[in-house]
Amino acid sequence: MKCPVCYYQDTKVIDSRVASDGLSIRRRRECLKCGFRFSTYESIEILDLTVVKRDGSKELYNRDKLIRGLKRSLEKRPITEDKFKKLIGSIERDLQVLRKAEVTSSRVGQIIMKHLRKIDQIAYIRFASVYQAFDNIETFRKELDKLVSKKKRNNK
Secondary structure, eight states, X not given: OOOTTTOOSOEEEEEEEEOTTSSEEEEEEEETTTOOEEEEEEEOOOOSOXXXXXXXXXXEOOHHXXXXXXXXXXXXXXXXXXXXXXXXXXXXXHHHHTOOSEEEHHHHHHHHHHHHHHHOHHHHHHHHHHHTTOOSHHHHHHHXXXXXXXXXXXXX
8 A cells, every 4th residue: 555645655554443334444554654644444345246237238337336326316315424335335235145246237226225215215216216217207106105105014
């Protein structure tokens, strides 16, 4: 790991601990040349996962694409950075648990919606309306009715 100040090649780890999101490790480092201290984070990376899109085309899993979609859905919603990181971690964990080299985009969408529904129902509806391509108010209403009936069942 290069020092971000002097670009010296060698740094030493002073402290390691689980980050607040519970899904990564925070390492406190010190440059062996200039003594500058900084933090790095080590997290799980999904490798070699291919997403099969609706049209049959394939693309490598892209974490940034997931983050952009979630941020759009959660725009102006009350979610902390920690909760957001945990959401991403939970979604990626569910993808890894599948233990498949290929996963359909519809499966990815289902996993995302499952987690969004638990965290923020407005964000869930926003995501679902784009993901499921709601083309009229009736489709939108049916999805809202599903949410309301589930909430009523859970409150009993």
